[in-house]
Amino acid sequence: xxxxxxxxxxxxxxxxxxxxxxxxxxAAALFAIALALLLxxxxxxxxxxxxxxxxxxxAGIAIWAYxxxxxxxxxxxxxxxxxxxLLLGWVLYAVFVTGTAAYYRNEITLWMSPEAQTxxxxxxxxxRGIAELQTRAQGSDRWSVSLPDERDPSLSIQWRERTxxxxxxxxxxxxxxxxxxxxxxxxxxxxxLYRFHYNLHLPDSYGEWIVGVATMLMxxxxxxxxxxxxxxxxxxxxxxxxxxxxxxxxxxxxxxSVLALPFHxxxxxxxxLTLMFVYxxxxxxxxxxxxxxxxxxxxxxxxxxxxxxxxxxxxxxxATVVATSRxxxxxxxVGRIMINNAGDAAATFETRPNYAGQVSLDHRKVIxxxxxxxxxxxxxxFGPAVATRGVLIGLHVARFAQPTIRxxxxxxxxxxxxxxxxxxxxxxxxxxxxxxxxxxGERLVEKLNIATILGAPIAVAxxxxxxxxxxxxxxxxxxxxxxxxFIAWAASVLHAFxxxxxxxxxxxxxxxAALFLAVPMVSSLTTDRGLPQSLARGDGLFxxxxxxxxxxxxxxxLTAVYLWRxxxxxxxxxxxLAREQA
Amino acid sequence: xxxxxxxxxxxLLGLSLAMDxxxxxxxxxxxxxxSKVVLKSIGWILLVAALVLSVSGAVWSFGxxxxxxxxxxxxxxLVLCLATVxxxxxxxxxxxxxxxxxxx
Numbered sequence: 289x290x291x292x293x294x295x296x297x298x299x300x301x302x303x304x305x306x307x308x309x310x311x312x313x314x315a316a317a318l319f320a321i322a323l324a325l326l327l328x329x330x331x332x333x334x335x336x337x338x339x340x341x342x343x344x345x346x347a348g349i350a351i352w353a354y355x356x357x358x359x360x361x362x363x364x365x366x367x368x369x370x371x372x373x374l375l376l377g378w379v380l381y382a383v384f385v386t387g388t389a390a391y392y393r394n395e396i397t398l399w400m401s402p403e404a405q406t407x408x409x410x411x412x413x414x415x416r417g418i419a420e421l422q423t424r425a426q427g428s429d430r431w432s433v434s435l436p437d438e439r440d441p442s443l444s445i446q447w448r449e450r451t452x453x454x455x456x457x458x459x460x461x462x463x464x465x466x467x468x469x470x471x472x473x474x475x476x477x478x479x480x481l482y483r484f485h486y487n488l489h490l491p492d493s494y495g496e497w498i499v500g501v502a503t504m505l506m507x508x509x510x511x512x513x514x515x516x517x518x519x520x521x522x523x524x525x526x527x528x529x530x531x532x533x534x535x536x537x538x539x540x541x542x543x544x545s546v547l548a549l550p551f552h553x554x555x556x557x558x559x560x561l562t563l564m565f566v567y568x569x570x571x572x573x574x575x576x577x578x579x580x581x582x583x584x585x586x587x588x589x590x591x592x593x594x595x596x597x598x599x600x601x602x603x604x605x606x607a608t609v610v611a612t613s614r615x616x617x618x619x620x621x622v623g624r625i626m627i628n629n630a631g632d633a634a635a636t637f638e639t640r641p642n643y644a645g646q647v648s649l650d651h652r653k654v655i656x657x658x659x660x661x662x663x664x665x666x667x668x669x670f671g672p673a674v675a676t677r678g679v680l681i682g683l684h685v686a687r688f689a690q691p692t693i694r695x696x697x698x699x700x701x702x703x704x705x706x707x708x709x710x711x712x713x714x715x716x717x718x719x720x721x722x723x724x725x726x727x728x729g730e731r732l733v734e735k736l737n738i739a740t741i742l743g744a745p746i747a748v749a750x751x752x753x754x755x756x757x758x759x760x761x762x763x764x765x766x767x768x769x770x771x772x773x774f775i776a777w778a779a780s781v782l783h784a785f786x787x788x789x790x791x792x793x794x795x796x797x798x799x800x801a802a803l804f805l806a807v808p809m810v811s812s813l814t815t816d817r818g819l820p821q822s823l824a825r826g827d828g829l830f831x832x833x834x835x836x837x838x839x840x841x842x843x844x845x846l847t848a849v850y851l852w853r854x855x856x857x858x859x860x861x862x863x864x865l866a867r868e869q870a
Numbered sequence: 871x872x873x874x875x876x877x878x879x880x881x882l883l884g885l886s887l888a889m890d891x892x893x894x895x896x897x898x899x900x901x902x903x904x905s906k907v908v909l910k911s912i913g914w915i916l917l918v919a920a921l922v923l924s925v926s927g928a929v930w931s932f933g934x935x936x937x938x939x940x941x942x943x944x945x946x947x948l949v950l951c952l953a954t955v956x957x958x959x960x961x962x963x964x965x966x967x968x969x970x971x972x973x974x
Contacts, residue, residue: 547949548942698945703942
């Protein structure tokens with residue numbers, strides 16, 4: 289292609305992309321507003337339905353706009369799939385890795401707080417929690433007790449403490465071995481990985497927007513990918529691993545995409561919905577104006593916590609509100625109780641259910657007066673769109689207890705990581721050509737591939753290691769754990785750019801294997817809850833966590849060996865060929 | 871739950887054996903037209919049976935999620951077997967039953 293033709297080509301690509309991105313967004317927003325105004329359902333439901341569907345419309349517009357952009361439909365979709373997949377593929381991969389880990393968010397937090405043995409909670413958990421708060425949290429306006437359930441056996445109390453530098457959230461966890469609430473080491477636990485997967489640890493909502501754009505691109509990449517895949521059913525079970533090269537990677541990409549396709553579609557779409565009003569606030573804005581509180585009151589029954597009155601009053605018994613909650617949700621379904629403005633005449637109670645027995649993440653709650661104990665409101669039963677949203681978001685966040693289904697979701701997440709990783713590698717391999725030196729862009733992609741495909745897991749392993757190695761009494765130690773996450777990732781990026789690519793792949797695979805192997809070993813050396821002790825104690829959660837680290841370590845080590853043997857195989861066959869020709 | 875997994879795996883195995891390529895990996899030659907029909911029917915029947923079995927549990931929505939999850943797990947297992955040691959694909963259900971029996 290001449291320089292001029294190439295410039296014209298680039299211009300046409302940029303022009304069409306700009307029209308689709310901006311025009312598509314405006315059209316989707318208008319569609320959301322139209323549904324919100326026209327649907328014959330309560331206005332909160334209409335806003336939700338309109339906003340939910342607008343993302344489908346947006347993706348549809350992108351597909352339609354590119355349907356004939358590169359000749360035939362299939363060819364155009366292949367082009368669209370290639371570039372939407374590549375553009376923010378690295379962000380998407382990091383989101384997939386941390387999001388997959390976040391399926392075990394609570395479990396990770398428990399592992400990262402080894403001071404508390406949480407295998408069993410006392411039968412009078414709530415009373416003990418409130419008694420502890422009475423002695424520790426006087427003067428705090430916000431208390432809560434999180435009760436154990438089938439998924440998370442821990443009992444913990446939280447309160448907000450006012451300090452000179454603003455409010456700090458305190459938490460204590462029940463330790464079964466000493467039968468009291470204990471302070472665990474300062475850590476963000478699984479919550480950091482969970483938050484990183486949608487905000488990339490960036491301030492304001494930059495991270496949320498970057499992740500949102502990456503998710504939308506993935507949505508388009510999935511749809512165009514299905515169209516592109518010529519042998520969807522014929523190659524359903526085909527993986528020619530021995531062949532290696534492009535063929536093997538393409539098979540791996542196809543298998544990981546197709547077998548978990550329902551999951552990939554679900555997680556992408558519902559991911560957009562979790563932050564739908566960040567990305568698509570227009571329907572809500574048109575109907576409610578700036579009054580978003582009115583929306584959340586109508587849709588979810590949310591209400592503001594009243595301000596303190598300054599008048600002292602004793603906290604009433606929570607017996608009535610708990611009894612009402614149990615009657616409404618079932619005796620083992622009370623998940624959390626919040627006590628606002630304890631000690632003040634404006635005190636309130638609010639209970640929330642746990643989601644151990646259901647998919648839907650709904651907004652049921654019971655609100656009571658905190659000085660009389662009387663129930664004020666029992667929010668139960670929602671409109672059709674609120675219920676739909678509850679199921680869709682519930683599918684994404686998976687708060688239910690079922691351990692087998694959680695494990696299968698985790699496997700789906702890992703398969704998603706593999707899908708994105710193989711896709712990125714494939715882009716590089718397709719352009720690798722011995723006849724010409726790689727262009728700057730091709731080199732950059734290869735380096736970024738190493739620095740994310742291996743950088744992200746290395747960062748996660750470093751985060752776990754930091755939890756065991758950073759001194760327990762270091763101030764702001766939770767921040768240090770997070771710093772180690774980014775330091776390790778930065779090291780991976782640096783190494784990828786400094787070393788020759790083939791060396792960098794192998795060395796980082798081995799580094800990842802070593803780090804994941806080190807996690808259970810260091811844990812065993814620095815705490816009394818290493819793998820042998822956990823096995824002896826029958827502590828399933830700690831055993832499972834350590835074993836997963838060992839599995840990940842073996843996975844990375846085996847991949848390193850596989851790559852090394854393949855490379856050696858290739859070089860020996862090349863030298864054999866050279867001998868033959870000589 | 872484990873019976874669902876077994877049925878899903880059996881279903882996928884049946885469907886894969888109905889294809890010349892995979893039949894050849896495990897047995898000599900290619901399947902006859904009639905055995906293809908039989909294998910395909912067994913495959914679909916087992917998949918549907920697994921779905922019915924799964925959603926008839928206490929909470930149907932969990933059953934549906936489990937079915938999709940097992941579809942991936944069994945599919946990955948089958949694909950990896952076929953890619954490396956094809957004949958082991960036939961042994962997996964037997965190993966599964968033995969494993970379940972030892973656990974029970």
